[in-house]
Every structure is written in structure tokens, then in C-alpha cells.
Amino acid sequence: MAYPMTDDAGDRVYYVISDLHIGGDEQLGQVDFLDELLDFLERLETTDEDAELIINGDAFGLWEFTEIEGLEKFDVLVEKYPALFEQFHATGESIPITLQPGNHDHELAAYDEYVERLAEYNVDLVRSESITRSVGDRTIWFEHGHQRDLNNRIEDFGNPHATPMGYFYNTHVTSRAGQLSDRGRYNWLKDVQAVTPTERMPRWLVSKYFYREMNPFLRYAAVPFLLLFNASVVLAMLAGLDLAGVWTMPVETADAFLDRFGLAGAAVHLLLTINAVIVGLLLLVGIPVYFLLRDVRETVDRFGIAETDLTVDPEAPYERAAREVFADHPDTAVFCYGHTHRPSMREVEDRLVVNTGTWLKRLHRRDVVTGHLPPVFYPSYQLCVVRIEANPEGVAVEFEEIEKSSPTATELTLTERLLTLGRAPDPELPDRAVVEEAVDESALERSSERSDAVS
Structure with a gap:
């Protein structure tokens, strides 16, 4: 596939998304953001920019398929989400689409056939732990981030039999939740993927049992006592x-x-x-x-x-990793990762460390205003795209929010909302930031020497 190229590859604009987690057993196969994703890809199909879309890991939930093996998982994805793969193909005709594996879709790095199958839809699968791209005179470093997480690190990257601790959690807990979710009074168990860190799982289960599954007579009898x-x-x-x-x-x-x-x-x-x-x-x-x-x-x-x-710090390991990358590759302006599902951007050594967030639902724990009732987990969406480009200021990074209505009204009971009145979360995406052009010290020295000679 030939794409329009500028004279300087560093002038390209990069759109970055990650952690879509598309696919999985039964209820996990429901993609709440599919319409928004298709609209975004359709927009890129018609862009007049020299752009590239980078999917920075965990595009698919291959770990969450427990009843089928190997490439059969890909066949199920194509069969279940035909509009998505058709749009990949159409968008990929206009701009490059690059996909690198995360931990949930690590199998993409394990089988050569995935490269060929994704290429049929104009998606370039790069089976590597990290990739780089030029932006102006600088470089962007992309990695999914699971290799910095001891519970999900894959020592032998590309080994189809690699099974870190996170693999067992997903195959035995997450996938089982997807199979059982529709048996509840309300189809909530499938949101298990949104519970981070996993140590919050017991409190989340207690909360959902109390507000959703408990016999209403028992709940309303217990509320006055607990309040x-x-x-x-x-x-x-x-x-x-x-x-x-x-x-x-x-x-x-x-x-x-x-x-x-x-x-x-x-x-x-x-x-x-x-x-x-x-x-x-x-x-x-x-x-x-x-x-x-x-x-x-x-x-x-x-x-x-x-x-x-068990709990992995969502920031410290990645800040250390970024410092190492900045030291080994001084031209790197942006260290971009995903994995933790927390969109963020912070400055480290005059460079930027950026987390691309997730397109899955997010859950925000809120304690009740009084009494000893279980906490309430507010659902929200923070669908976002990170846009990176070079401009006269340097390397500009900004988050673009993809609008999606809040699920609070349909997923929280009136009791939950009343008990957390005034405590509803209002998540915000980071503001635009710029990594200024690096100063050429040698050029400054030469300029100073010329000035001294003239004087």
C-alpha cells in the first residue's frame, strides 16, 4: 500500500489509541463504543493530513477467549465485528494503521499468520515490544506498558505459551464473569475489566451485590440501620x-x-x-x-x-522506564504507553510521559455521604485520542475527547446516586503540552566563538 508522504517524515501527525479490548467470551464481546470508534476511523479515512494511526496495544481481548484457540479467535472477531474490519480496510487505504501487541492480545506476536491476516485489512502488525516514530527532529517512543508490570510481564516475548499472572486472572475471573453476567438482575458483571486495580474487586462485588442483586426488602431494611x-x-x-x-x-x-x-x-x-x-x-x-x-x-x-x-503503581515504573529511554535515546521527546487505563500526561526531564487511557468503561469509587454502606462505583467513559505533531514550538501533544454519553443514569440506582450526592466524579483529560525544541549546545558555542572573534 502506498501512502502520500511529505518531504520530511517528521512532519507526519500521529493519532494514538490503546486498550480497546475488543472481543471475549459471551458478554465480554459487547463493545459499547463501537459506533464512536467507527466514526473516528471514518474521519481518518477522509483526512487531508499526512497522518498515521497507532494502536498502542490491547486492541483485542484474546486472553478473554477461553473456549477457542489460535487463529480461530481472529475468525470470530472478523465474523462478529464486520463493520470494524471493513472500516480498518477503508481507513488503511488512506493512512497507515500500525498495531503493536499488548498483554491481552500478546498472541498477535506469537503467530506469523496474524501479520498476514491483519494485512488483509490494511493493518500493519509490528511484533515488537516497542516502536519509534520521527516527529520533527525528535522521536516518539511507543510501548504498551505491560512489560513494566510484574504481574503481566512476558519474559519470552512472542512465546505463544507465555502465561504471566495476569493471564490466569483473565482466563479464570474475567472470562468467567463474561459468561455469567447476563444471569444477574442486571447485566453488570461484564464490567469486571473496568475494575482497576484488581484489589478493589471484593469491594466492587460487595457494592454491586448490595445495590443490584440483594433482595430489595433486605436492602431497604438494612439501609436505615447502616445509615x-x-x-x-x-x-x-x-x-x-x-x-x-x-x-x-x-x-x-x-x-x-x-x-x-x-x-x-x-x-x-x-x-x-x-x-x-x-x-x-x-x-x-x-x-x-x-x-x-x-x-x-x-x-x-x-x-x-x-x-x-499485586498492585502495580500506575506511574512510577513508567516514569523510571521513560528516564531510561530518555537517557539512552536523547532525541526522544515523548514516551507513550497505555496498559493502566488512566489517561495522563506529565513532564519528566523536559520531555513528556503520556498514557493513552482506555476506551473501556472506567469505574470511580465514591464513599457514601454518611453511615457504613458499601461504596458506590460511578461508571464513566473517557474515550480519547492522543494527537502528536511537530510545530514551530516543538513537539505538541494533546488529548482529543471522543464524546459519549455518561452511563450513570442507567447503571446506578437512585439509592446509589442519593447516597453519594455531590460526590459524582468529573474526570478530565490532560491539557495540551509542548516539548520545546532542544537547544543545540554546540551551535551556541560556535555562535559565541564567532561573536568573540568579531569583538
Whole structure:
């Protein structure tokens, strides 16, 4: 395929996306952003720029296919998403489309046939851990980022039998969730891919059980108790002091106040009494259990086995990697990665470290405004494209947001929204930034020498 080229390849504009995770068992095969992706690709098909689209890893969810093997997965993708592959072909007629593997689609690096099959749709598969591109007089470094993640690092890149820890999590947890999701009261389990880090999984499951799966009568019976938990602790203590005859004034005052409201006051009194009794029982059991658990925790800490490296810092490993790349390749202006699903841009040593985010749904944990109810996980989309180009200022990097309506109204119950009133997330993409042209120190020295000679 021949593409229009400028005299200077560094004048090309690069559009970068990553972490689409298209495909997977059953409910994981649902692509909520397919229309937006097709519109974006169609726009690139008609652009008059000298542009290139780079898909920076995890375009496909090949790990999430557990019932088929090898190239059969690609056949299923083509069969299930014909419009997408047709648009790849059309866009690829106009501009280059480069795809490099991530961890979820590492199999792309393992079989030669994938290169040929993707080429049929004008997608250039580069089976490498990283690629570079020229931008002006500088360079962009692209990598997916999973090689910096100990749980997903593939030591023998390109080995079809590579199975890091993340592989087992996805084949046994994520894929199973896709198979079971439509059995719930609401089809929510498929969003397991959006839960990051994975240590939040237990809290997310508790949250969705409480707000979505729990019998409504049980939930609405539990809500007043959990909302009034803190107040009930105080009431239980005051009731104990009253029974012991130590301090009776608070209980007597409260009883006299509620008596003024007749039947309504009696109902409130009954509710508070039940809460206080339950909390009192919990305190009787909880105090010794607390001291027991604290002693166990201190014992575990003494042996140093409480530490875990399951959670991967979403920034530190990539900042270190960027510093290494900048040191080894001083012409590199931008270190661009994905993998962590968190769109970001930060300056490191006068260069930029950019994360391209994800097109999957994102979940934002929010604690309730009061009481001891489970947290609420707000869903949102931050579909974005990173645009990188050279201009007179230097190398410009900006995030372009692809608009998609918020799923909050349909995916959160009224209870969840009321309990987190005023705490809804408002995620924003990073502002445009520029890596200024590097100063040619030798040229400055020569200029200074000429000035000295003239004077």
C-alpha cells in the first residue's frame, strides 16, 4: 500500500489509541463504543493530513477467549465485528494503521499468520515490544506498558505459551464473569475489566451485590440501620449507662422529646432501640474480635509477610522506564504507553510521559455521604485520542475527547446516586503540552566563538 508522504517524515501527525479490548467470551464481546470508534476511523479515512494511526496495544481481548484457540479467535472477531474490519480496510487505504501487541492480545506476536491476516485489512502488525516514530527532529517512543508490570510481564516475548499472572486472572475471573453476567438482575458483571486495580474487586462485588442483586426488602431494611450506625453506637453506650444508673439524663430527655410526637415518635423510638440493641451486641462481640485481629496482624507484620506487590503503581515504573529511554535515546521527546487505563500526561526531564487511557468503561469509587454502606462505583467513559505533531514550538501533544454519553443514569440506582450526592466524579483529560525544541549546545558555542572573534 502506498501512502502520500511529505518531504520530511517528521512532519507526519500521529493519532494514538490503546486498550480497546475488543472481543471475549459471551458478554465480554459487547463493545459499547463501537459506533464512536467507527466514526473516528471514518474521519481518518477522509483526512487531508499526512497522518498515521497507532494502536498502542490491547486492541483485542484474546486472553478473554477461553473456549477457542489460535487463529480461530481472529475468525470470530472478523465474523462478529464486520463493520470494524471493513472500516480498518477503508481507513488503511488512506493512512497507515500500525498495531503493536499488548498483554491481552500478546498472541498477535506469537503467530506469523496474524501479520498476514491483519494485512488483509490494511493493518500493519509490528511484533515488537516497542516502536519509534520521527516527529520533527525528535522521536516518539511507543510501548504498551505491560512489560513494566510484574504481574503481566512476558519474559519470552512472542512465546505463544507465555502465561504471566495476569493471564490466569483473565482466563479464570474475567472470562468467567463474561459468561455469567447476563444471569444477574442486571447485566453488570461484564464490567469486571473496568475494575482497576484488581484489589478493589471484593469491594466492587460487595457494592454491586448490595445495590443490584440483594433482595430489595433486605436492602431497604438494612439501609436505615447502616445509615444510623454511628448514631446507634452512641445510643447503645448511653443506653448502657442508663441501665447501669450511671447517667440517665440523655435517655430520659430523648424519651420525653419523642413522646411529644405520639405514634410517629414511638416508631422512631422503636427504630432507635432496635438499632441500639443490634449495635450493642455487635460491640460486645466486636471488641474482643478487634483485639484478636490486631494481635494477628502484628504477628504477621513481625514475619514480614504482609507486604504484597499485586498492585502495580500506575506511574512510577513508567516514569523510571521513560528516564531510561530518555537517557539512552536523547532525541526522544515523548514516551507513550497505555496498559493502566488512566489517561495522563506529565513532564519528566523536559520531555513528556503520556498514557493513552482506555476506551473501556472506567469505574470511580465514591464513599457514601454518611453511615457504613458499601461504596458506590460511578461508571464513566473517557474515550480519547492522543494527537502528536511537530510545530514551530516543538513537539505538541494533546488529548482529543471522543464524546459519549455518561452511563450513570442507567447503571446506578437512585439509592446509589442519593447516597453519594455531590460526590459524582468529573474526570478530565490532560491539557495540551509542548516539548520545546532542544537547544543545540554546540551551535551556541560556535555562535559565541564567532561573536568573540568579531569583538
